[in-house]
Amino acid sequence: MLTDSSLHQRRRPLTEPELDAIPWIHLLAPHERERVTDDLKIADASPGDYICRMGRPVTYWFGVVDGMLKMSSDTAEGRTMTFTGVPPGGWFGEGTAMKRESYRYNIQALRKSRVAGLHVDTFHWLLDHSIGFNRFVMNQLNERLGQFIAAREIDRMTNPDIRVARSLAALFNPVLYPGVGEVLRITQQELAYLVGLSRQRVNEALTTLAAQGSIRVEYGGLRVLDLHALRSTVFPATRSEL
DNA sequence: TCATTAAATTGTT
DNA sequence: AACAATTTAATGA
Numbered sequence: 001m002l003t004d005s006s007l008h009q010r011r012r013p014l015t016e017p018e019l020d021a022i023p024w025i026h027l028l029a030p031h032e033r034e035r036v037t038d039d040l041k042i043a044d045a046s047p048g049d050y051i052c053r054m055g056r057p058v059t060y061w062f063g064v065v066d067g068m069l070k071m072s073s074d075t076a077e078g079r080t081m082t083f084t085g086v087p088p089g090g091w092f093g094e095g096t097a098m099k100r101e102s103y104r105y106n107i108q109a110l111r112k113s114r115v116a117g118l119h120v121d122t123f124h125w126l127l128d129h130s131i132g133f134n135r136f137v138m139n140q141l142n143e144r145l146g147q148f149i150a151a152r153e154i155d156r157m158t159n160p161d162i163r164v165a166r167s168l169a170a171l172f173n174p175v176l177y178p179g180v181g182e183v184l185r186i187t188q189q190e191l192a193y194l195v196g197l198s199r200q201r202v203n204e205a206l207t208t209l210a211a212q213g214s215i216r217v218e219y220g221g222l223r224v225l226d227l228h229a230l231r232s233t234v235f236p237a238t239r240s241e242l
Numbered sequence: 243t244c245a246t247t248a249a250a251t252t253g254t255t
Numbered sequence: 256a257a258c259a260a261t262t263t264a265a266t267g268a
Contacts, residue, residue: 219252
């Protein structure tokens with residue numbers, strides 16, 4: 001298992017295309033971008049590796065360059081609850097980074113991923129200097145608030161088809177996860193882990209969604225055809241239990 | 243570059 | 256949980 005320290009050992013500076021893929025980098029002035037480029041590090045994570053753990057002090061603000069991460073939390077009863085997946089283009093931890101607190105959740109790689117990290121000190125420096133960056137963070141916080149509210153609703157959903165649909169809609173959020181685009185790279189097994197269903201049931205739900213025309217199932221990924229339909233999916237009396 | 247093989251993923255029971 | 260079918264990735268000539 002990859003600990004925080006070994007993650008640091010494997011880190012390296014970002015290449016030009018990797019920098020380009022960072023959504024907020026283009027909002028920066030040249031001298032701001034230069035400082036950020038010097039500080040940014042990237043590391044490879046294998047499935048199961050921890051990017052950060054609950055309770056550890058915040059050292060980095062993280063972003064997914066490639067792959068898929070899982071955000072989860074350990075409850076007082078010792079149970080693990082998964083909040084959401086973090087697809088490419090997603091940056092997280094700004095809330096705790098701003099307050100310099102400790103991480104409130106665990107982040108694990110769901111698949112082989114590349115994760116970028118910006119040191120908290122640089123994060124704060126950007127907050128103090130860049131209007132564009134502040135705008136990005138504010139937008140990010142606002143959008144995530146909507147995500148968490150939606151996540152609570154998803155939890156109450158009993159119908160697996162709807163759970164899958166709403167979770168997918170969240171992952172396809174273009175504001176929070178601009179790196180996703182038309183096709184979300186995720187296997188049905190990975191999606192099953194995120195949603196908390198069996199792979200069979202996820203497969204069934206995806207088939208139903210595909211039949212509705214809101215997505216298309218592809219090998220190793222899903223293509224969104226109608227995001228709005230996905231968000232507001234309410235299944236009529238078509239399934240077997242009805 | 244192509245053919246072969248291994249690995250990963252999907253669809254189904 | 257197990258299986259076969261399909262797709263992709265890896266290998267080597």
